[in-house]
Amino acid sequence: MSWRAAVLQLLLAASALADGMIVVPRATPAEAFPLAVRYHRVQVEIRDAVARTTVDQEFFNPTGARLEGMYIFPLPAGAVISNFSMEIDGKAARAELLDAAKARGIYEGIVRSMRDPALLEYAGNGAFQVRIFPLEPRAGKRVRLSYSEALHRDGDFFAYTYSLNTEKFSSAPLEDVSIRADLRSSRGLKSIFCPTHDVEIRRTGDNTAVVGFEEKQTKPDADFTLYFSTDDGGVGLSVLAYRPPGEDGYFLLTATPAYDTSTTVLPKDITLVVDTSGSMAGRKMAQAKRAIRYCLDHLNSSDRFDVIRFSTDAEALFGELAPVSAANVARAQSFVDGMEAIGGTNADEALTLALRSNAAPADAGRPRVVIFLTDGKPTIGETDEDRLVQKARKPGVRVFTFGIGDDLDTHFLDKLTEVTRAARVYVGETEDIELPVSLFYEKIRSPVLVDLAIAFGDGVNASQLHPRDLPDLFRGSQLMLFGRYRGSGDSVTLRGTVNGRRVSIPYKASFPARSDANALIAPLWAAQRIGYLLDQIRLSGREEKELVGEVTALARRFGIITPYTSYLIMEDEKVHIGAANQTLNALPSATQLNARMKGDYDAMKQKAGAPSVRASKEVDALRNSVNSVQTKQGTSRMGDLNARTKNVQGRAVYQVGSNWVDSAAAEAKNQNVRRIRFASTDYFTFLQQEPQAAQFLSLGRNVRFVMNGQIYDVTD
Numbered sequence: 001m002s003w004r005a006a007v008l009q010l011l012l013a014a015s016a017l018a019d020g021m022i023v024v025p026r027a028t029p030a031e032a033f034p035l036a037v038r039y040h041r042v043q044v045e046i047r048d049a050v051a052r053t054t055v056d057q058e059f060f061n062p063t064g065a066r067l068e069g070m071y072i073f074p075l076p077a078g079a080v081i082s083n084f085s086m087e088i089d090g091k092a093a094r095a096e097l098l099d100a101a102k103a104r105g106i107y108e109g110i111v112r113s114m115r116d117p118a119l120l121e122y123a124g125n126g127a128f129q130v131r132i133f134p135l136e137p138r139a140g141k142r143v144r145l146s147y148s149e150a151l152h153r154d155g156d157f158f159a160y161t162y163s164l165n166t167e168k169f170s171s172a173p174l175e176d177v178s179i180r181a182d183l184r185s186s187r188g189l190k191s192i193f194c195p196t197h198d199v200e201i202r203r204t205g206d207n208t209a210v211v212g213f214e215e216k217q218t219k220p221d222a223d224f225t226l227y228f229s230t231d232d233g234g235v236g237l238s239v240l241a242y243r244p245p246g247e248d249g250y251f252l253l254t255a256t257p258a259y260d261t262s263t264t265v266l267p268k269d270i271t272l273v274v275d276t277s278g279s280m281a282g283r284k285m286a287q288a289k290r291a292i293r294y295c296l297d298h299l300n301s302s303d304r305f306d307v308i309r310f311s312t313d314a315e316a317l318f319g320e321l322a323p324v325s326a327a328n329v330a331r332a333q334s335f336v337d338g339m340e341a342i343g344g345t346n347a348d349e350a351l352t353l354a355l356r357s358n359a360a361p362a363d364a365g366r367p368r369v370v371i372f373l374t375d376g377k378p379t380i381g382e383t384d385e386d387r388l389v390q391k392a393r394k395p396g397v398r399v400f401t402f403g404i405g406d407d408l409d410t411h412f413l414d415k416l417t418e419v420t421r422a423a424r425v426y427v428g429e430t431e432d433i434e435l436p437v438s439l440f441y442e443k444i445r446s447p448v449l450v451d452l453a454i455a456f457g458d459g460v461n462a463s464q465l466h467p468r469d470l471p472d473l474f475r476g477s478q479l480m481l482f483g484r485y486r487g488s489g490d491s492v493t494l495r496g497t498v499n500g501r502r503v504s505i506p507y508k509a510s511f512p513a514r515s516d517a518n519a520l521i522a523p524l525w526a527a528q529r530i531g532y533l534l535d536q537i538r539l540s541g542r543e544e545k546e547l548v549g550e551v552t553a554l555a556r557r558f559g560i561i562t563p564y565t566s567y568l569i570m571e572d573e574k575v576h577i578g579a580a581n582q583t584l585n586a587l588p589s590a591t592q593l594n595a596r597m598k599g600d601y602d603a604m605k606q607k608a609g610a611p612s613v614r615a616s617k618e619v620d621a622l623r624n625s626v627n628s629v630q631t632k633q634g635t636s637r638m639g640d641l642n643a644r645t646k647n648v649q650g651r652a653v654y655q656v657g658s659n660w661v662d663s664a665a666a667e668a669k670n671q672n673v674r675r676i677r678f679a680s681t682d683y684f685t686f687l688q689q690e691p692q693a694a695q696f697l698s699l700g701r702n703v704r705f706v707m708n709g710q711i712y713d714v715t716d
Helices: 003-010 100-114 118-122 283-297 326-337 347-359 385-391 410-419 434-444 521-540 545-558 563-576 590-603 610-623 681-689 691-697
Strands: 021-023 036-047 050-061 067-074 081-088 096-098 127-135 139-150 152-154 157-162 174-184 189-193 200-205 208-218 224-230 235-242 249-257 269-275 304-310 314-316 368-374 397-404 424-427 447-456 460-466 479-487 489-498 501-511 645-648 651-656 659-662 673-677 703-707 710-715
Touching: 036 157, 081 127, 096 100, 100 118, 118 691, 127 139, 174 189, 174 224, 189 200, 189 208, 189 235, 189 249, 208 224, 224 235, 235 489, 235 501, 235 521, 249 447, 249 501, 249 521, 269 283, 269 347, 283 304, 283 326, 283 368, 283 434, 304 326, 304 347, 314 347, 347 368, 347 385, 368 410, 368 434, 385 410, 397 410, 397 434, 410 424, 410 521, 410 610, 424 434, 424 610, 447 460, 447 479, 447 501, 460 521, 479 521, 521 545, 521 610, 521 651, 545 563, 545 651, 563 590, 563 610, 590 610, 673 681, 681 691, 691 703, 691 710
Parallel strands: 036 174, 269 304, 269 368, 368 397, 397 424, 659 703, 673 710
Antiparallel strands: 021 067, 036 050, 050 139, 067 127, 081 139, 096 127, 152 157, 157 224, 174 208, 189 224, 200 208, 235 249, 249 479, 304 314, 447 489, 460 479, 489 501, 645 651, 651 659, 703 710
């Protein structure tokens, strides 16, 4: 058997893939084995529109034999590679570049010989390959490579992609996976967005930023994609659109102020309200004091502020908004030091004082913020949540709530943030309240533009926008607005208030009539919409048929798997979905899963207590999800259900046993099914005619999916 034939025959059975793999051919497939990957580290340097990627991996030979292998590295789709270099154990190595056609021949050969289509995901990609010898027994083999590529621009965004999907290939979790991207642009860096992974984004200047991702003992199951936009203006606005044929489009609009400290920052009025009831005694009180001290230490010199403590009654330090001065801040710190936890919870009087001090003598257009920290529910004075919430309906006032522990009236706190266009945060009894308060305060410390509105240009009809009420824009943060659109156009206007003056900033932004790229925008929009709809159901206490129906349809189509949506999907399938297109109800554990999910769904009906807090946190996380990781709420209670769901071309495909079922199959108007035998001549002919089908075919040997309105059934 030739070396190349051995590679084709044994590639999948004897591979361990991170972004690259080492193939160890053996006499028969039964003797093949995977090499373990100890670590996989990626460093990316992006300078304007050029990215240089450096990959560092260590493989491990667990056998007692010296082996020979072939390292294969799939290239990013569409990448034009230059300045390639490779080292094996620190020594330069020469690699062969395979163009897309040659690489595709290898991938299809694997499917024929091994009857595993997994590598079809890389159909259309080129590859590098290099012979590796020796692979010493029970020893590691370090592979290091680097390459440069010109980045593709999609509308306002540049896109960088790194192949990281290893779930189908690795025999065991990788010990360590990390990606660090250093961005530098000669123009100002504005929006930075990673829809695939939960990353840390640290801005280091107007033109620089660092993006980091790290996990241990993991099997990555999605390629890493990073978008960024550039603009020299004070506030940059960018649009990323996805418009499949025959549908309204999806879009992500981002607005990002300049990072530089020269950016004009608006003076703000801030009132810090602290629950000092008896239940706050001990660790919680100490943490709350540290959190409030942090806010006091980081007031801007042009701000005005007050501090209120409340228990059986409420007491304001100044009784009005006082200017920031060394003497006033010192007085406030002393007031905080003297707080003691005793008595009941008079939220009514605390809100009355906070909103009164925020109402006068505040100037028009001056941002007004209340930070409301509590560990309980109202017990003294007005306790009706709806009447309390009405107190907060003051123009321009934002009430940000921080709840500690489980003995909370989440409906009261959530409605308070809803009507004031603010945000809510919940932490557990043993968690540190100081950290989330300080992180939040840093975000809202320096307002740039308030009372935002978006006006879309002629030809574009935007709808179902999330968040529904736009937050204020702060230096160092960015607005991310998801929505649907009809028509097409190329303009949008951002409006806001600066120092009491209304301003309008026009931008060029593309809303195309057709765009097959950026499909991940669709499920992110769906997650935010589902979170919003679930909150409406939860806070109203009414399961309106239309709302429940929309949640069910969106959750099933886009694979938004949460304890609440899974229960709704399963109930809907029992009534509306035929046996051939069943997903969750077809699982072997469907009965137990349904019972567990129902318990979580019923928790949404509770107004207070631990289940209510958990429901509020998970639904709020959906409402604010900006990457695919954040859309998967309740994972710890879901078993492997999330692993059974993949997003392909902007919609969900579910694994049921050895079969994969496209969520669009039940909705297809043409229910005539075209059947194709796996790995047959028709199979590969179809793949050549419809190259986008590779994303579905790579899932397995039994796949039911929809393309161009036609249902295809691939069977083994």
